Amino acid sequence: MSVVADKKILCGCGTVLQEVLVTVTWVGQDGTVYTIRDVPSLQCNHVGCEEVYYPGDVELNLSLLADEMEQGVLSASIDYYEKF
Numbered sequence: 646m647s648v649v650a651d652k653k654i655l656c657g658c659g660t661v662l663q664e665v666l667v668t669v670t671w672v673g674q675d676g677t678v679y680t681i682r683d684v685p686s687l688q689c690n691h692v693g694c695e696e697v698y699y700p701g702d703v704e705l706n707l708s709l710l711a712d713e714m715e716q717g718v719l720s721a722s723i724d725y726y727e728k729f
Contacts, residue, residue, distance in 0.1 A: 654687055656696045662687035667697075669707065679714050680722040681707065702727075 654662045666683045673679060684707065687698040699707065709728045713719045 654698065656689035656691065656694060658689060658691050658694045658696070660689050660691040660694065662696070662698060663690055671711075673715050677715075677721055679711065681710055681714075682722075682724045684725045 656662050665686055665688045667686050667688075669681045669684050671679050684699070685703055687700070689696040706725070706728050710719065710723065710725070714721060714723065
Protein backbone atom coordinates (compact mmCIF):
# COMPACT_ATOMS: atom_id res chain seq x y z
CA MET A 646 0.00 0.00 0.00
CA SER A 647 1.33 3.42 -0.91
CA VAL A 648 0.27 6.82 0.32
CA VAL A 649 0.57 9.98 -1.72
CA ALA A 650 0.95 13.13 0.33
CA ASP A 651 -1.25 16.09 -0.53
CA LYS A 652 1.19 19.01 -0.65
CA LYS A 653 -0.38 22.22 0.63
CA ILE A 654 1.26 25.59 1.05
CA LEU A 655 -0.06 27.79 3.80
CA CYS A 656 -0.29 31.57 3.74
CA GLY A 657 1.12 33.60 6.61
CA CYS A 658 -2.44 33.88 7.95
CA GLY A 659 -2.75 30.06 8.02
CA THR A 660 -5.07 29.67 5.00
CA VAL A 661 -4.21 27.13 2.29
CA LEU A 662 -3.07 28.95 -0.86
CA GLN A 663 -5.13 28.29 -3.99
CA GLU A 664 -3.77 27.86 -7.53
CA VAL A 665 -4.87 30.82 -9.68
CA LEU A 666 -3.89 32.00 -13.17
CA VAL A 667 -3.19 35.74 -13.12
CA THR A 668 -2.20 38.46 -15.56
CA VAL A 669 1.07 40.32 -14.91
CA THR A 670 1.28 43.83 -16.36
CA TRP A 671 3.97 46.52 -16.13
CA VAL A 672 5.02 49.69 -17.91
CA GLY A 673 8.51 49.77 -19.42
CA GLN A 674 10.86 52.76 -19.24
CA ASP A 675 9.76 53.81 -22.73
CA GLY A 676 6.08 53.82 -21.70
CA THR A 677 5.19 50.52 -23.39
CA VAL A 678 2.63 48.44 -21.48
CA TYR A 679 3.69 44.78 -21.25
CA THR A 680 1.31 41.94 -20.37
CA ILE A 681 1.85 38.24 -19.62
CA ARG A 682 -1.43 36.34 -19.30
CA ASP A 683 -2.24 33.07 -17.50
CA VAL A 684 0.71 33.13 -15.10
CA PRO A 685 0.40 30.32 -12.52
CA SER A 686 0.39 31.61 -8.96
CA LEU A 687 -0.73 30.64 -5.50
CA GLN A 688 -3.02 33.11 -3.74
CA CYS A 689 -4.73 33.44 -0.40
CA ASN A 690 -8.50 33.78 -0.56
CA HIS A 691 -8.94 34.73 3.09
CA VAL A 692 -10.82 38.02 3.50
CA GLY A 693 -8.36 40.86 4.07
CA CYS A 694 -5.29 38.86 3.04
CA GLU A 695 -3.71 39.49 -0.34
CA GLU A 696 -0.66 37.21 -0.26
CA VAL A 697 0.50 35.99 -3.69
CA TYR A 698 3.27 33.43 -4.21
CA TYR A 699 5.04 32.62 -7.48
CA PRO A 700 7.03 29.37 -7.39
CA GLY A 701 10.75 29.83 -8.18
CA ASP A 702 10.54 28.32 -11.66
CA VAL A 703 7.64 30.63 -12.52
CA GLU A 704 9.57 33.68 -11.26
CA LEU A 705 12.57 32.72 -13.40
CA ASN A 706 10.37 32.22 -16.47
CA LEU A 707 8.65 35.57 -15.87
CA SER A 708 12.01 37.29 -15.69
CA LEU A 709 13.23 35.67 -18.93
CA LEU A 710 9.99 36.44 -20.77
CA ALA A 711 9.97 40.04 -19.51
CA ASP A 712 13.56 40.61 -20.66
CA GLU A 713 12.77 39.27 -24.14
CA MET A 714 9.60 41.36 -24.35
CA GLU A 715 11.45 44.55 -23.40
CA GLN A 716 14.20 43.74 -25.93
CA GLY A 717 11.60 43.36 -28.68
CA VAL A 718 12.20 39.63 -29.19
CA LEU A 719 8.64 38.86 -28.03
CA SER A 720 5.51 40.97 -28.49
CA ALA A 721 4.33 43.27 -25.70
CA SER A 722 1.39 40.99 -24.87
CA ILE A 723 1.81 37.19 -24.60
CA ASP A 724 0.46 34.12 -22.85
CA TYR A 725 2.76 32.63 -20.20
CA TYR A 726 4.83 29.64 -21.26
CA GLU A 727 7.82 27.80 -19.84
CA LYS A 728 11.17 28.66 -21.41
CA PHE A 729 12.90 25.57 -20.01
